[in-house]
Amino acid sequence: xxxxxxxxxxxHSDERDLEQDLLAAAERHRSEHEFHHVATDVxxxxxxxxxxxxxxxxxxxxxxxxxxxxxxxxxxxxxxxxASEALGLRPDTGLPLLHDLRDLHLAAARNSVHWEMLGxxxxxxxxxxxxxxxxxxxxQTLRQMRWTNTMIKVLSPQLxxxx
Numbered sequence: 056x057x058x059x060x061x062x063x064x065x066x067h068s069d070e071r072d073l074e075q076d077l078l079a080a081a082e083r084h085r086s087e088h089e090f091h092h093v094a095t096d097v098x099x100x101x102x103x104x105x106x107x108x109x110x111x112x113x114x115x116x117x118x119x120x121x122x123x124x125x126x127x128x129x130x131x132x133x134x135x136x137x138a139s140e141a142l143g144l145r146p147d148t149g150l151p152l153l154h155d156l157r158d159l160h161l162a163a164a165r166n167s168v169h170w171e172m173l174g175x176x177x178x179x180x181x182x183x184x185x186x187x188x189x190x191x192x193x194x195q196t197l198r199q200m201r202w203t204n205t206m207i208k209v210l211s212p213q214l215x216x217x218x
Contacts, residue, residue, distance in 0.1 A: 059176050059185070060115050066169040067108040067119045073162045073199075074101035080155040087152060093202060094159075100195040101166075111188055149214040153207065160203035167196045 077098035085091045109119040170193035177185035 062172055063112050067105055069166050070101045070105040074098045084152050097199050104192045153214050156203050156207050163199040
């Protein structure tokens with residue numbers, strides 16, 4: 056397996072993981088409406104990236120799996136929320152949200168490095184399909200990073216000082 060194939064496989068897996076992590080964090084923090092909606096939206100980018108990587112992987116002889124099915128969080132999340140309300144508990148979302156943002160940022164940064172590596176390899180090998188994929192997907196990964204970084208900057212002072 057070539058270095059490009061290995062990196063395609065790793066990035067495909069990491070994009071699938073980032074999508075799942077974004078959706079799980081969105082569900083955990085659904086009371087934070089802005090976070091919930093943006094995390095759900097940017098998770099779609101990772102899903103699209105994984106789908107496009109799988110298609111390109113076939114051209115490289117790789118059998119990369121398609122998108123993961125989304126587990127339906129509705130019933131379990133609703134039960135958890137009702138139990139908390141019944142017990143008079145209000146989940147403290149501050150530090151857990153900040154920790155989730157940190158983890159999401161690091162995952163997006165890892166993906167960005169892999170996109171950069173693939174972009175350089177695509178230029179060196181004059182692989183137009185790979186370069187087109189990198190050019191389409193990497194900017195969205197950079198936007199995922201900027202979003203998590205901005206949220207961390209906005210929330211850190213308030214959450215860390217009051218914790």
